[in-house]
Amino acid sequence: MRYEELADVPCSITRPLVIFGDRWTLLILKSCFSGIRRFNAFQSALGISRSRLQDRLDRLIDNGILVKQKAAVGAHEEYRLTPKGHDIYPILLAIRDWGDTYMAPEGPPVRYAHRDCAGEAHIKLECDSCGAELTAREVTPEPGPGLLGVTGSEAAAGRAR
Numbered sequence: 001m002r003y004e005e006l007a008d009v010p011c012s013i014t015r016p017l018v019i020f021g022d023r024w025t026l027l028i029l030k031s032c033f034s035g036i037r038r039f040n041a042f043q044s045a046l047g048i049s050r051s052r053l054q055d056r057l058d059r060l061i062d063n064g065i066l067v068k069q070k071a072a073v074g075a076h077e078e079y080r081l082t083p084k085g086h087d088i089y090p091i092l093l094a095i096r097d098w099g100d101t102y103m104a105p106e107g108p109p110v111r112y113a114h115r116d117c118a119g120e121a122h123i124k125l126e127c128d129s130c131g132a133e134l135t136a137r138e139v140t141p142e143p144g145p146g147l148l149g150v151t152g153s154e155a156a157a158g159r160a161r
Contacts, residue, residue, distance in 0.1 A: 010147055019063050024048055025056050026095070029088055032066070037078035060085070094123040 001009075007018045020026055027046055036042055043053055057079060060066040065085040071078045093112065100108040112121040125134045132138075 012146070019059060019065070020091075022056075024052060025060065026092070028053070028056055028060065029065075029085070030092055032079065032081050032085065033089060033092065037071075037080060038076060039079070042079075090123055093121060097123055 003018070003021070006014050006021075009015060024046070027048075028042060031042055031045055036045055039053065039057070042048070042057075043050060046053070048056075057066065057068075060079075061068055063084075064082055065088065066079045067082050068077055068079055096110075096112070113119070114121055125139075126132060127134060
C-alpha cells in the first residue's frame with residue numbers, strides 16, 4: 001500500500017500516520033509545546049533542512065494542527081498550536097512514558113511536573129465507563145460506526161490494524 005493511501009484506511013490509528021509518520025513531525029510538535037514558534041527557531045533547535053521543515057509545517061497547517069499568524073510583537077510570522085494541535089499532547093507524553101521506561105537507563109532526562117502540586121504528568125489508559133486502568137490485554141477492538149458503508153475488504157483491513 002502506498003503511503004498516501006493510508007489516509008483512506010478505515011482505522012483511526014492508521015490514518016494519523018499520514019500526518020505523524022516521520023520523526024520530524026513529532027519533533028516539531030514537541031518543540032511547539034516547549035514554546036518554539038518561529039521557523040528559524042525550529043530549524044536551529046532541530047537541525048532540520050529548510051525544505052523539510054517547510055514541508056512538515058505546511059502539512060501540520062493543512063491538517064489544522066498549526067496555524068501560521070503574524071506575531072503579536074515584531075514583523076515576523078509564527079506557528080501556533082490550534083486546539084486540535086493541543087490535543088496531541090497526550091500522544092507525546094505516552095511516547096515519553098514509554099521512552100522513560102525502556103530507553104532511559106539513567107532515569108528520565110526530563111521531568112514533566114504538574115504546575116499546581118509538583119506531581120508528575122503521566123498517561124493512563126482507562127475505561128470511560130467504569131474507570132478501570134487497562135492494558136492491551138483487556139481491550140478488544142470491535143467494529144465502530146465509522147465502518148458503516150465500508151466494503152468488506154476495507155473493513156477487514158481496518159480491523160487488522
